[in-house]
Amino acid sequence: MQGNTIIIATLVAYKLLLLGIGLWASRRVGSEGDFFLAGPGKDGGGLGAWTAGLSYAASTSSAWVLLGFTGMVFTQGFVALWLVPGIFGGYMLTWLVMGPRLNAETRERGHITVIDFLVADAGKWARTIGLVAAALILFCFVFYIAAQFQAAGNALTEVFGMSATEAILLGAAVILIYCLLGGFLAASITDALQAGVMVIACIIVPIAAVNAAGGLEAVMESLRFTAPQSYFSATGGAFGMAGIGAAMGLLGTGLGALGQPQLLNRIMAVRSQSERRRGAAITVGWGILIYSGLVLLALSGRAMALDTGGESLFFAAASAYLPAAIAGIVIAAVLSAVMSTVDSLLLAAASAVSHDSGLRWSSPKRGLLMGRLAMIGVAVVAVLVTLYAPTDIFSRVLFSWVALGAAFGPSILTRCLGWKVKGGAVLMAVLAGFIIAVGAYNIDGSLADVIEKWGSWAVGLIILTVGRDRS
Template identity: 45%
Template sequence: MDKLTVIAVTLVAYKLVLIGIGLWASSRNRDHADFFLGGRQLGPVVAAISYASSASSAWTMLGVSGAAFVLGVSVIWIALGSFTGMLVAWFWIGRRLMHHSRIHDQITLTDFLVQDATGRMRRLIVAAASVIIVFSFVFYVAAQFQGAGNTFSATFDMSMSSSIVLGGLIIMIYTLLGGFWAVSVTDTIQGSLMAATAILLPAAAVIEAGGFGGLVEGLQQVGTPQQLSLTFGNAGWVAAGIILGGLGIGFGTYGQPHLLVRFMALRDDRALSQARVITVVWYAVVFVGMMVLGLAGHVMMRDLGNPETVFFELIELLFSPVVGAVLLAAVLSAIMSTADSQLLVAASAVVHDLGVGGRRARRGLWVSRLAVVVLVVLAIAVAVFLPERIFSRVLFAWTALGAAFGPTVFARLTGRRIAPVAVLASIVTGFALAVVLFLLPNAPGDVAERVVPFFASALVLLSLNRKGAARPAAGPEAGVSP
């Protein structure tokens, strides 16, 4: 059996398992609330790994390893930014948001944002938030489809457009069938595969490089001085920009609807406490593994043309076709575990937040599924007809959502009322600045794009929130402890 046949059989079997999970989960959906939040019965393992894998898409498996190949040890600031964002989310936001969403019967992040708004202001906030979510996720999901297309195209010599359509359809099928339960369980399987790969592949690469001693010696021999520097050989403002730009990635974490919804769906406090530990371990394993992989790849194949292919090149070099097929599935797992969650949240913005489909439970469920189909078609069209660098699209969507929604998440979870006009102005400011700075030339470390929109949005929120500053919120959520 040749290599391509082994890879094809492995991937087909893997996709059939995912579709089977979708069929199982479909029986658990009685209405669109179940479809989007799984009855708030998410356990610790599923919550933790589905969160982690949804937060860390193909840019972690391919982007971080590729960045380590080029940037050397300075890539650590990108990893630390992602890690600190996760810590704040799980240890400060998580329990507060879980209890707050139960008290107020909130299903989506938009429900949370419009909590104190009424009338015209409520409609404006819902419209603004829904448009930002759908717009950002269409481009975010398009980037994931493009990543799947790159993988299928490189492996099976398919055309790029056919590869993108195939990847998109697979993701759509099990998302349609099972909703939140299917997405969460499949993300757990995919996240586990990603973690196993982040241990196995870097370990094999380090052994091949002569152990950690050989790796360090190899970097000293073949690496440039910049690659051995924490600031890539820079000093002063440029060095500060690189550090702050990497750490600034963490700010995007706080406004991601597909991540925050995991906290809203958690079963109880015990599940959250257990999930924290699992998430921290997963992040440490995957990010350290991909950084080591990139460094080892630089020692072993320093003339590599495209750094983001170091993952695939080392699989080819170090493993048999069968093991290589499983590891290749890890990349597709990273892609799908992000895309499916985002499709579900974007659909919830259309059906639940905007009220498309009415109040009848079964009708809302079918309209939810129709919304997923429409969003998949839009994302495929963007990926095919408007190609762009994957990391660039992901960074834009991540920053825009974090800047638009993150400040309000923090402010409301402190237990204070937030004036609706301040929420609307903050959302619009954060998103608009993210768009403008994305289109402008990059600063060192992209620090302006990753940091300025979030803090500008927070400043607008605080300056307009006279009512919220004066009146602490009543109710049990005001005193929720971490």
């Protein structure tokens, strides 16, 4: 009872802080560019290195890292670690390879979304590509947001014993109210705050778990006696091409970052190239702390045979190994962080409807109103998906992550590298990458996993190479 009181009090305080940030940021929104990208290029506009770096980091992770990745290491073992170099590769490619042109051209040409950047030289194909891109973003983000709602629901159920439906509806309502109050600046600041919360939690809880297990040496000793041999295998116990496929499939997950609007928007909005480089270092440093802590937590939980399904491990460990007061604060803070991730997704979905689709509104205020209404619509559909199409958090997020990455990543990357590609080829690459990724996702087996992550990219790059304008 004492723990629940602390959790409720912390949740209320955290949400009041988010509302305050939203209200403060709302006074700095005077245009569509301000609302969707914090107005980079103007005096005082854009994001600083810490806000951009931490908000990018939080937007890549949250529920699927704290809950999904930890659960995967807990249940499957060392094979899950192939995700880590893939994720860090995505960090480096987006910030350091794609970032220079993405950031510079946004300030020079006034792009508001990453789709603006994608279609800037597409000529007569620009509107068609924009419509297709908007449809794909909405489709994928419904599943992505559903995963976040499910994570919030799982956490509320774990902590308060609520029914799954009540927990999901409550989490969605809190998220939606906050999202409707602020734009991109508010979302970025709160995501940066979320990243800080995650770091603290991912240091405290793993340390407590390792200490409870008797130290790292005791953890590994216990695993050697209790875990199957496949737990320590880099291929999950698979051999030959099946083992290589398992590793390559997980490694290729990092490619998804190259096509995520909610991530690339952060790089577009950074105030300067020097702050972009600092933002990259901040993101990488954050990732090192987070992934190191969560791997230790998963191994410790497995060694002590915590009674959890895997994706609830973080909350179970906090409750088991921390004093009630500290556990209550950590659980509430992480729960709030998981829920607040949706703001960036809803904002990107709203911009897809009101801006990327090419629709024209009678006034800027009407455009912003339609964007907010789109947020509500996407949230409602995502709740329905969460309630009636249940699946584990990890696979639901990876489906939308990989599909969007395959659709947009090759075209955005090649444009950042200076390629000029005919608009028709860009459209074909977008559709081909998406269709191959979605089709392969629905087929079992390691070969299908490789095709989903790598084959979709390969086909897209081939199409772009053939359609390259070399004049």
